[in-house]
Amino acid sequence: MYQFKVHKADKLSTALDLFNASDEPAYIAGGHTLIPTMKQRLSAPSDVIDLATIPGLDAITLVGDTLQIGAMATHAKVAASSLVQEHCAALANLAGGIGDRQVRYRGTIGGSLANNDPAADYPAAALGLGAQIVTDRRTIPSDTFFKAMFETALEPDEIIQAIHFPQVDQAVYLKFPNPASRYAMVGVMLTRTAGETRIAITGAAASVFRAATFETALTADFSVSAIEAVTLSAETLNTDMHASAEYRAHLCKVLIQRGVEALTA
Numbered sequence: 001m002y003q004f005k006v007h008k009a010d011k012l013s014t015a016l017d018l019f020n021a022s023d024e025p026a027y028i029a030g031g032h033t034l035i036p037t038m039k040q041r042l043s044a045p046s047d048v049i050d051l052a053t054i055p056g057l058d059a060i061t062l063v064g065d066t067l068q069i070g071a072m073a074t075h076a077k078v079a080a081s082s083l084v085q086e087h088c089a090a091l092a093n094l095a096g097g098i099g100d101r102q103v104r105y106r107g108t109i110g111g112s113l114a115n116n117d118p119a120a121d122y123p124a125a126a127l128g129l130g131a132q133i134v135t136d137r138r139t140i141p142s143d144t145f146f147k148a149m150f151e152t153a154l155e156p157d158e159i160i161q162a163i164h165f166p167q168v169d170q171a172v173y174l175k176f177p178n179p180a181s182r183y184a185m186v187g188v189m190l191t192r193t194a195g196e197t198r199i200a201i202t203g204a205a206a207s208v209f210r211a212a213t214f215e216t217a218l219t220a221d222f223s224v225s226a227i228e229a230v231t232l233s234a235e236t237l238n239t240d241m242h243a244s245a246e247y248r249a250h251l252c253k254v255l256i257q258r259g260v261e262a263l264t265a
């Protein structure tokens with residue numbers, strides 16, 4: 001790890017000023033990606049700006065039918081929140097299945113979305129639930145937020161303040177986790193709202209994506225039989241030491257089928 005300075009911001013404007021005044025700055029939320037890459041000297045920021053000391057960034061509130069979760073809310077806080085459990089139990093269950101207890105008490109929802117790890121759980125939640133990502137300067141729909149592996153629509157100095165989740169009629173999240181890391185080899189968020197089906201898949205490709213052909217079939221007929229003939233191409237999916245692209249394609253369909261069964265039981 002190279003030498004660097006740590007700054008604790010007391011408000012968003014301070015964090016922005018520190019970022020723009022530094023040579024090679026980096027924001028830190030939970031630090032589960034930044035710190036390991038710094039230790040391995042894959043990342044070498046001159047200044048690390050801690051967002052954890054900014055008041056109010058971890059609040060969880062319900063405004064009308066919209067669940068608003070502050071970017072610095074930890075996975076443990078999201079999982080334990082009665083508001084999240086009542087508004088969207090699938091999101092609470094997702095948060096409770098991230099990593100281990102130590103990870104859940106430090107990692108944050110905003111940090112996970114900003115990092116956009118290809119196997120992270122929260123990108124599937126945001127995309128599948130049709131969330132809005134609110135930053136210090138704009139609101140970004142989840143459909144346009146995720147760009148590529150570890151790449152989002154955020155500007156270099158932009159800070160996520162909160163994530164707004166609209167009310168859905170039904171939702172379920174199913175994950176096939178790596179037994180060691182608990183990252184998703186494949187994770188599927190399946191939701192239904194006003195006759196529309198949304199399916200977001202994480203872990204299978206370089207970035208989270210929507211399964212459009214499955215969505216179309218299930219919007220017309222929400223049943224397992226409706227997707228018997230539907231397949232997912234393995235062409236753009238990941239192959240690694242854990243699973244081939246073909247295996248992941250098959251696993252995606254199996255989890256979607258199980259999600260439909262869970263919501264129609």
